[in-house]
Amino acid sequence: MAASRLCQRTFSAFKPSNRLWAPVSSRCAPNQVTRQLALTSRFSLITQNFDAFSSRPVARANLLLGGILEESKRPDIIFLQEVTSDVRTSILGNPKVREAFLVTDAEDQTSFEGVPFANMTLLSSKRFAFDLEMQKEDGVERGEKFMLGPVSRVKLPSKYGRCALSVDIIPPSTPTTTCRLVNVHLDSLGDTLFYRTEQMEILANLLREPGCGGGLIAGDFNAISPEDHALLDKNGLVDAWVALHGNQGFDGATWGVGVERHDGLGPGRLDKVAMSGVDAKDMEILRPGLSEVPKPGEDSDYIPCSDHYGLRLSFTV
Template sequence: MTTKRVWRTLSVFNSSTQRWAPLPPRKRNAQRQVEQRVPRPLTMTSWNIDALSSRPVARARHLLSHILEGQRSSDIIFLQEVNLDVRASILNDPRVRSAFLTTDAEDQTAFEGVPFATMTLLSSARFGSSLDSQKEGESEGGEKLELGRVFRVTLPSKYGRDGLCVEIVPPTAPDRVLRLINVHLDTFWDMLPYRAQQLEVLADVLREPGCSGGIIAGDFNAVTTEDQELLTKNGLVDTWLALHGTGNLDEANTWGVGVKRRDGRGPRRLDKVAMVGLEARKMEVLRPGFIELPIPGGESIDKPWSDHCGLRCTFTI
């Protein structure tokens, strides 16, 4: 199946110029001698931040604070349903500007013609940039992973969905390219044929010549029984099942958790993490907190930050 690539630029905030500057292409040197060491685990958080409910910017700020603050901050952040206002809020957040590389910082191309899109944030402490003030190739506790190309894979989709892919290269294996793919697959029950095609395309991206595997994570919109089988059919490891088994899948639900819906639909495991060529260490579901929202009559109600829970996954290369 042929896929279209839209190449974009990963960007980092340069504090000396106060501008978002494009990250230069990664320089490869296959002959470079690198001291072999056990790589530190990486932690990724993925969250659909719910663009369609009221006060998306305020909710997104609370959600981002939950991811960034404390001792459980993540090296990789996948966000889905980011609208233009939320994008601007993320790019202007001092914590993001000082400590993260972000996709889609240079323009709004990915957000044109769609109500929302995906964004990926990478910790500048773990991923290499020529704009980093540290000595090239070094980071706290070990060498940084080098950044490669960034692109969006156009998917067969009713809603204009794509796969946002960032390539990374371990310092101990300069010829090994891994891909981190942030996804929001097509919604609703009748879109299963689209989702099946989308996962087939994305799985192929992880098996292309020169790629040694990686992660596909985000909102898979897995609403049917058939959806639950798509990862296995495409040779992808369902990380939750690999770590926790099938004993109590209720704990893996990420949508409709702790709320009563008018349509009667119960909680579902819509969000997932799939891997090829990586080793998962830990995975958990992150429950959203609440924000106070005003309602007519001068009163207010508490609403979750998002209608989705987040996923936090720790893995090694």
């Protein structure tokens, strides 16, 4: 089957719907809403793998999310991977999330059933709205926010049942053209390169569908080999880190940093942002802090909040 047909079939199997998007709490009263800045096309994104299998996943996720939600550095877009069902519940109960973000999978946990973890996407309610009428009701001038289009879980060929979480954002000035944001966690380990190759072809085609003006794919690419790092260029995508820092610049490792491993795998740039039709402005690696693991009758141990470093990207549409 041709890759383009596979992409179309897989994508349409998950009917695009706004059902997955929900504000976690009811909208604020108009007198609680301050007028937003005029619409700009510059956005900030943080992508972070929560590391589902280390101890105390909820405590670690809370610490990671707390850092992401710091007021002075709070991003417009948050991509999260390896979110367990318990961590999802914790995210939905977070007061800062409830106040300031629209969240996928807030209505039910269907996407978390039968899998060890799933992805979640959070979008700032300061920058995004369901439609122009919602902006008017919130006391915000019409046309100041990007509107939300369809959101879908795109089933991928996968050994581990992985999906991509895709959402369209629509500039109110050009409502016939969308920008697509795709949150991914590709297949893990060396024996699944075949799957990652297929996955990247499908994902790249998502950014080229009719009416889509491009966008970005971000998250855990599990890029552990030179063949993995060649997949973006092969599919006509721009590697944001390479675009900003060059192949000879900072190595950009996001996994295995400062850890001695027995499997021979050293530090790697497993987490990435791939772009088409958008421009990267600046990008940095976010080192996770430490989480306390109490030990009865002994001093506590401290472990990294995640085995993945996060990425922060500023980009323009």
